[in-house]
Amino acid sequence: MKRYGFYIDTVNCSGCKTCQVACQDKNDLEPGLIWRKIIDIEGGKWKAEDGVFSEYPFAYHLSIACNHCSEPLCVESCPTQAMHVTDIGTVDIDKDKCIGCGYCTWACPYDAPRLNHQNGRMSKCDLCYDKIINNENPSCVDACPMRALDFGDINTLREKYGSNRTIFPLASPALTDPNLVIRPHKNSLNASDRNSLIANREEL
Amino acid sequence: MEKYNISLVVFTWLTQASVGLILLRAIYMRRSSAGDEKIYITGRYILLTTFILLVTGLLFSFSHLNYPRHAFNALNNISTSWMSKEILAEIILVLILLVWYILIGFMIKKIPFLILEVLAGASGIILIYFMIRTYMLPTLEELNTPAFPLSFIITPLLAGSAIIYFFLRKSEPELAIKYKMFFTILFLFSLINHTLFRSFQHDLKELNIFTAFYLAALITSIPSLSSTVKNKNAISDVIFLNLAIICDFLNRVYALTYTNPAL
DSSP, X not given: OOOEEXXXXXXXXXXXXXXXXXXXXXXXXXXXXXXXXXXXXXXXEEXXXXXXXXEEEEEEEEEEOOOOOSSOHHHHHOTTSXXXXXXXXXXXXXXXXXXXXXXXXXHOTTOOOEEETTTTEEEOXXXXXXXXXXXXXXXXXXXXXXXXXXXXXXHHHHHHHOOOOOOTTSOOXXXXXXXXXXXXXXXXXXXXTTTEEETTGGGO | OOOOOHHHHHHHHHHHHHHHHHHHHHHHXXXXXXXXXXXXXXXXXXXXXXXXXXXXXXXXXXXXXSOGGGGGGGGTTXXXXXXXXXXXXXXXXXXXXXXXXXXXXXXXXXXXXXHXXXXXXHHHHHHHHHHHHHHOOTTOGGGOSTHHHHHHHHHHHHHHHHHHHHHHTTTOHHHHHHHHHHHHHHHHHHHHHHHHHHHTOSOOTTOHHHHHHHHHHHHHHHHHHHHHHTTOOOHHHHHHHHHHHHHHHHHHHIXXXXXXOOO
């Protein structure tokens, strides 16, 4: 089955959240419900050089939504089978089956499924299903002013951008085989739990 | 983002308490020397308590659903979802207990209760296993420690022995002391296990209340132990048992609410 995925360029991403707003606008999401989140990572360290302390701070942004994984734990875990793989290989929620238990959120390493308080059921990025079946890009990709997001067949994306799928603070891709490609920010290579933190956790 | 719900904590705790009661009731029915009629009546009360706890737990589990109108769909994915398996096992256990209690109510003594006892015990153990698997998702790192499944094994026995102790305290004090001793040992295990569990967590905030309750339970365990040594039941036992139960419940609250949420 063909699999679609996202390319995320953390070098060019400015953390402006235009992609998030475009997603909320297109899907008419209530305030507070976000399907695409922007994680601000900050960190750094001090280095003693010849008796002088120098500072090495860094910051980068990561725009992340559902990665429509090839081995989606949310689909496996959902007790109702509301979470399912669609005919085009994306992961979506059948609202007629969902009970709003939130178990998919526990299973997802990216925290992608979110409760829609208006209808009491889980919701998440559907990769703009209605747009991609008409050969259009998802709204977030088209909205990005920095061209830091791309979308397409995951094999094509990997040929074009490489196959890196890891960056701090994302979980190991071995868990769910996510369909994403990440261009890592140079400072992300040194980022870890010890010297970095998520600066906007309350927004996520 | 809050990932867990207090009603889910209550559900797991009450369900496990009822499974513990089923298992420890079986021991009571064989070890008591109070006479057939008395054992029968006490056994029936314990069974009723078990059923009430289980059904209350089930009602709490419903209250965490945001769209309970579709609740019947929860059994759709028994092949791969541990939560579906857990719900199925819970329903089976409720039905077994219901049939059992009705049969006892009609005084149908010819029915082989041993079969129902074994069925309920086995279903209860399977239910605990499914519960452990439900929470030990590979993505919930903080629950993937040996201490977490151990707490799901300690709680049934701890809560079960405490409830049976309260049933027997006045009527069969000697047997009650044995349940109290078992409870005290389990409480110490629970304390060690909780300390271990906390040592796996990165975020040690919000823990003072837990420490305070554990300290209070430990202090009250001293006069309780003293009465146990003297082969007596004292009022300090009641305080100790209640505090220890609160500790175990808070331990569960901590495990399922205050652990670091995934990203």
